[in-house]
Amino acid sequence: MKKIGFLSFGHWTPSPQSQARSAIDVLLQSIDLAVAAEELGADGAYFRVHHFARQLASPFPLLAAVGAKTSRIEIGTAVIDMRYENPFYMVEDASSADLIAGGRLQLGISRGSPEQVIDGWRHFGYQPAEGRTDADMGRQHAEVFLELLKGEGFARPSPRPMFPNPPGLLRLEPFSEGLRERIWWGSGSDATAIWAAKMGMNLQSSTLKDDETGEPFHVQQARQIRAYRAAWKDAGHAHPPRVSVSRSIFALVNDMDRAYFGGQEDADHVGMLDATTRAIFGRSYAAEPDVLIEQLRRDEAIAESDTLLLTVPNQLGVTYNVHVIEAILTYVAPALGWR
Template sequence: MTQEVTLNLIVLYPMKKIGFLSFGHWSPSPQSGTRTAGDALLQSIDLAVAAEELGADGAYFRVHHFARQLGSPFPLLAAIGARTKRIEIGTAVIDMRYENPLYMAEDAGAADLIAGGRLQLGISRGSPEQVIDGWRHFGYIPAEGQTDADMARGHAEVFLDVLAGEGFAEPNPRPMFPNPPGLLRLEPHSEGLRRRIWWGAATDATAVWAAQLGMNLQSSTLKFDESGKPFHIQQAEQIRAYRAAWKEAGHAFEPRVSVSRSIFALVNDMDRAYFGGGREEDQFGYIEPEKRAVFGRGYAAEPDVLIKELAADEAIAEADTLLLTVPNQLGVQYNAHVIEAILTQVAPELGWR
């Protein structure tokens, strides 16, 4: 009887990988615990180490350019890979409008080899920026008749192609060093990384496109509003559309799906002071002209209340990976506490651990 009950719980509440997602904000304000870019980078490494020790599954980082946030992911990912042994290390997401996909493939391959094959790279067409058309300053301009989103998807497709490890470049007949036979590929090549690329989709259509190309799916706390329904329902519908497209494409491996949430278990006075001011609801607004978006609510409550609220979130139920957005400027120790509270007081009661 005990075994049957346990199996039923696993069906209802599937096990999940749980990691953190940091934007790496820094500010010279005296109220900030992360006052410089160096602080943001070094504290990110320390938090990844602490999260691994707590039993978390992933350390993920957002990439924004021209901002007081983390902007160059691969040195950070490589450093974390060298300091940790088990935890997944990833991004959510890298804006492909800014990327040279061949140079990126070399950086990604090197970082993945340093980490022993633990990279989980989230990429995307990007989000509203700090500057106007920032990608132009990096030397990238959409081709005639294309948008910047088209350019980002084109960069992504080239990136995926070269990660496959097939030779494509004609070797020099008089090279400086001996070449292997045939066309040359980019080096270093990390076997298996191609299956660990994720696409950050803001629409159902781009989620389907990601499935067709064999990318895993990242769905964050923002999505273009396509039905007026609550955020978690729209997101769950997006995930189901993605899984259906994946099945139709017939890929040879199972995909992964992550959602990110701001979740705080109020277990002490500091938690209540920071996050006990009220319950958030979904918000609808415009992040680009004529593009209405829905922003998912945050969760902050005593663990018993939090468990009931999270159990009703359809998108979390659909996903196999949950990324907890953390307030990194509150310091490594407090953020480790935030992660630990979810891992120990919430996740087990939902059957996630």
């Protein structure tokens, strides 16, 4: 069995060819798609966070709205760039959204990815400490966030408070029980996956990672997942971990599917993520259901994961994306034993 959800990057563009031409369109359509996915029986509605781009950015109002409109589906991010985040304020936002959703948040966080602007986190008021990198800063913000989510008191109460205080040191409020165990780390390397395991975070691995061995993407990603699980076991955490991978997967079941995705190239791509990092980008899958099933059966990383996030083309609109999700749930997932 495997949990299956969707992942939306929330793109919009003022183009006649797009069904999402503004931020209003993307936000409202994201809510509608989550509601429809829940009705189909999908397990998760996840959203990407990018700053300085025509994409979804501030996740918590959207997560709270989806939580209020649904009752069962997991609601998450993949991922929030922690270089931009105030961990204290984020705890309040995340806990509030989780309580609205009845404890269904699955928050993916990370040290960040290539950006639209140079050092965008500086515009948010952050910069690395002396001798540290922006990646170090993102991980440090994450560590503070995780500590605060434990709900332990740390702040000295005022002797003349506006309202009566409970005894002892005060914690941030509201507090959402169990959210700490539903934090995921978006990892692009074996080393950061092992670090995430030691920190007690679930693992999110996308279609992009450091090219560490020159092997096919899914083989490297499967190795990353196995290294993560081994590190989790060594750390001795009390609860079992979860692992998600994301994929662009399209079952070609009608002429519209074939027109949109029938000509997609089915190969990994290798390139430079920045001046020093060689990265490998995983292939997309688009084929008739019987062919697609056999292709996915050979994907080692999907087999290693317990959660699959389907990257959806949100600019094609809610109706078409419901069709994309339904086609996977109907024609593909049962044949692979995922449902």
